Amino acid sequence: MPDDLRHLPYDLEAGDEIPSNTSPNPSFAEIAEARLGRRGMLMGGLATAIAGFIGAETRPAAAQGAAQGAAPAASGPAIGFKAVPISPNDTVVVPEGYSVQVLIPQGTPLSGEPAGKSLGAMTAAEQGAAVGAHHDGMHFFPIEGREPDQGSSTDGFLVVNHEYIEPRFMHARAVGMSVGNGRMPLTGGARDPEEVRKEINAHGVSIVRIAKGADGQWAVKADPRSRRVTAATPMEISGPVRGHALVRTKYSPDGTRVRGTVNNCAHGVTPWNTYMTAEENWAGYFRNLDQQDQKPNLPREHARYGVPTGQTRYNWDQVQGGGDEFERFNVSSTGADATQDYRNEVNAFGWLVEIDPFNPNAMPVKRTALGRFAHEGIVFGPAREGRPVVAYSGDDSTFEYIYKFVSARPFARATANGSLLDEGVLYVAKFNADGTGEWLPLQHGVGPLTAANGFADQGEVLVNTRLAADAVGATKMDRPEWGAVDPRDGRVYFTLTNNSRRTEAQRDAANPRAQNQFGQIIRWREANDDHAATRFTWDLFLIAGPEGNSRIAGNAPVNADNMLACPDGLWFDADGRMWIQTDIGESEQLRGALAPFGNNAMLCANPVTGETRRFLTGPNGQEVTGVITTPDRRTMFVNLQHPGATTSAADWAAGRPNSRFPNGEGAPLSATLVITKNDGGIIGT
Template sequence: MDRKHIINDPEIGNKAEAYEAFDDIPTNPHLENTIGDVIAARYGRREVLRGMLGVSAATTLFGTSALVAPTAAKASQQSESRYKFDELTWGNDEKHHIAKGYEADVLLRWGDPIMADAPEFDVMNQTAAAQLKQFGYNNDYVGFTPLNAEGTRGLLCVNHEYTNEEVMFPGLGRQDKQGFTGMTRDLIDIEMAAHGGTVVEIAKGADGKWAVLRDSTLNRRITPLDTAMILDGPAAGHARMQTKADPSGTAVIGTLNNCAGGMTPWGTWLMAEENFHGYFWTDARDADGKPDLSAHADAASMKRYGVPGGWYAWGQHHDRFNIDKEPQEPNRFGWVVEVDPRTPDAKPVKHTALGRFRHEGCETTVSSDGKLVIYMGDDNRFDYQYKYVSNGTVSYTADQNTDLLSDGTLYVARFDADGSVHWLPLVHGTGPLTAENGFASQADVLIDTRLAADALGATPMDRPEDAQPRGDGTAYIMLTNNTRRKADEINAANPRAKNTFGHIIEIKEDGDNHAAIKGTWSILVKCGDPEIAEVGAQWNPETSENGWFASPDNCAFDADGRLWISTDQGSKWGKTGKSDGLYALETEGDLRGHSKLFFRCPVGGELCGPYFTDDGETLFLAVQHPGTDGTKSLKGFERASTFEDPATRWPDFDPKMPPRPSVVVVTKTGGGKIAG
């Protein structure tokens, strides 16, 4: 299906859904030995039957033990969950819901003033100047760094991924269907001001409630409209990074499509640039009306990255987003950005040593030998899982860690059928990464990380999103879905064709050392409804109808080392009937693979975050794009949302206000550890 048919598909209700559906078409031409092939070879006849026939057929042949994750012991009725809460009931409606005994308070909403001189939000009279001092749109990653020993004051760091024009601006409607005819320079500047990120100081009161300190001098917005940034690492200053506005190739304005992220051990914030390709524009068209890249020296690279996507009209009014005028500007996006939230005057840094791709998450840990390790996914169907290992060791004094993100080795994963995972170094001169194959320097390897990973034979995955490392050398990889995988493309680590529901892989690094270049892997769960045979789901048998989920996206460990999963089904939630939400997932013992529902979003919303404070008593969650995705599946509404007619007006429920992406603070009624 081409772009035109996707845009006009009656089942697609907004631009974001169309954008995602178009990205369902992989850009990776190397689909041999994908993770599905590896999974098929990794597990024997029993597991292949389970994956192809589903839960009902598998249990008929092999009994209930076939449902347990491969390395787990058989679950028993006597097993006790480590997560102490009464499970929430699944569903989908206009409100958010939390497990009994917990409170979920809205802390920050799109448009809320975050600076002392910021104007109050006026949704009918928005301006870029106002938005630059207000909380941005579509909050995704949430991080927190404390400012006092008690952890009752701190800085909240929030990514703002993208904007939904049709519910953001009055009277506008879907712009991708109208050729962006309604998008003026003023509206585009508001969009740009709503992207990026927010740093805001918050404090916990005597009543246990958290509040924004609007007068804090540490509060700031980071946007693609006006925030000056530095490029560092091997690609900084390279000819392919130079533009008319920046002939040095070392400075860039802003960051965009910031999805998941991470916090470093020394308290800086890592912002991952994901679907940057959609913001670039071209006026050049071929005979079929498609973007014509024939005049561009980087045409092969652009094609592999999906540039120009043309899903935003920024290039009509800002030359740097038009590849006809600034052909190398796309090379300056797709990186990980480090921000020092305690120093508002410090310029954010784009670290090119971490590679250029559609970054989903950049979760950090310290290896057993003291090195900084970062796990990162490339969120596209049939793309790869990465990790970065610093050459130096971590100091807990911030100014002693300045080189850790610019001096190290980037690796890409190859998952083998024998259960081993190999981390392949993306280093110039290694194997095929030579000038003869188009990689003249380490800068080329990093600018074209995807092409370099292709050349090394990395394993194509089912949309690797967030990855969460644990201190014992274990990491959990979220594989959200891949409906494009064909039956002859399944493998050991991607076991299902037309993988609508996703799965989670567990990695055990050799020697319990996250810096190791080899480890082992297994599947923790295969997601989806275990009652439908053809889904081929795999859960612990104790998982209830409320507890199974689809499309794992972000994840986090709490203070006790327990894993929590948030989901992003997009417009496909109608296939499960469940809102996206937060689930507690057992990784050890008899209940390994057992999941419980804790929180669920209002209709059309995606759950992001999650982030626990060090004491385990506060959980920050982000609900983005409420009232947008899949609203045609909501019984009684069954149409696409607009500014004037949304499926929900969460969280204000004000007839004059559209739905507003918001950060929610979860605490236990009366205090104490969450799920403790």
């Protein structure tokens, strides 16, 4: 947690945004109360209260006159493993009959050569040629490079996001130093440039070729296409914001390029087989020191996103000797105009970035038509010839929104490429108390989004996506995180991790808890099963929490085998099993009301019946995040992020990190797990 946020009257995890939505828009909790009535919300406990809207629409598609596809089987996909128990231990646990291999921990060379140094001894350049920090969303691309989920199951590129860093685990001088999981202290009032370059190079994305050997073990395989995309990699700006006055800087006076991507959380895979990485909590990497009358004076495109007015997350702008590569993180107005300083640098962050894993010569592209906010990830609806491309994304901050993009041009498999994401309509969700919903367009000239209301053009609408969503009346949600589309019936699911700052007066149907510590999963079906539709019906699949204060659709039992808190990662396998990953915050793990849930975990659910079982528990201090299988579904990759992050500053100084994952010694490292079934079968069966 950044030092300058400790005075705030609420808890923030490391890197979380300062809540900035002051709009009068209704919250999901208020909608719940309107649907059920206050008496219904308060009497009989949560199980009674939510009976009116959880699992309210569980009929298969055919029963609702679905326009496309067959109805799924009534029983849904089978879950064939015995649940693992809740665990508070510093280890990985998977079901009986499964095995785990650790792959590509931070610092693994992309060359396939053995790591020659400890992470702390690596130079900035060496980190830039090795796997980055804090693994998050990822995808396995079969080596043939034709389809996102077809091809080899033994050879391919694993593309991995790196959300943020823990500097004390990266720098040799941090050994024995009393420092928490925030930034390194300044030395003589400044940061060391080599340390900062190393941190910059640990951010971004790793594209690394991996292959399965004859012994069944996976390893890095040398390939000239393996590479790093970092917080310093040149990138194109495309879409309506390209060239806009709000993204012109000293580096790019014409507003067409920017350096780097940061805080890469979840991801998406396009129908044309490229990778989308999401920029989530990016605002804290910058700071604006502009003042008027001795008070902060930030433009709305900074203020609405929580750009700090004090210290930044890692103080990258305060490097000894300075230089353009570091000064860009100071977004104050210091020059005669925007092309003489970096006041607009931060406006080139908060986007979804497209990367072609198979073409190292293709510059990453920030697709601005998809909106600027704290993107958790992006999930695409089924791509159909002659129909628009549709994609969903959540804004992972308290009281923020869920969005949908619908392309202007139809999908044609033979010619499809990223330009389809440059033209279209961005919508934001409004959830009604009666279980219906609508998608509100964020288009210049439509409704309140006019020049008279401060939106001069579509570029301004998109740079200020949150303000545009405020203006049209979107529903405030409990931290929208990962989304997933059920391959069986097309229903869309989103995790809402938690929101302890929601008050009794702010409860609604989709966010029914005040002081929501445990979270929920919402789902909806688009009208006529058309993902491009502007209306939908919704219900809740899961209200997370303890056995007596939670509920799963289909009246599935909540017990020690499946109770969970803070759902975050979400993914459907090809059989329709839904994999749910948890992210209990570092300040809450094994404490208070969250203590009974143990370490973060991954569960598997049948979306038809609600049957849910715990599949994996991880080591101390980590978050389980990112999951994908090979096309044959016989190898699963899962990421463990920031193990040991709950180690106190005092314990770190004394050489007592509370996790030694994955090596059993030294500093803990984020890494990827390779999970296989001992009989060679399909994962989950």
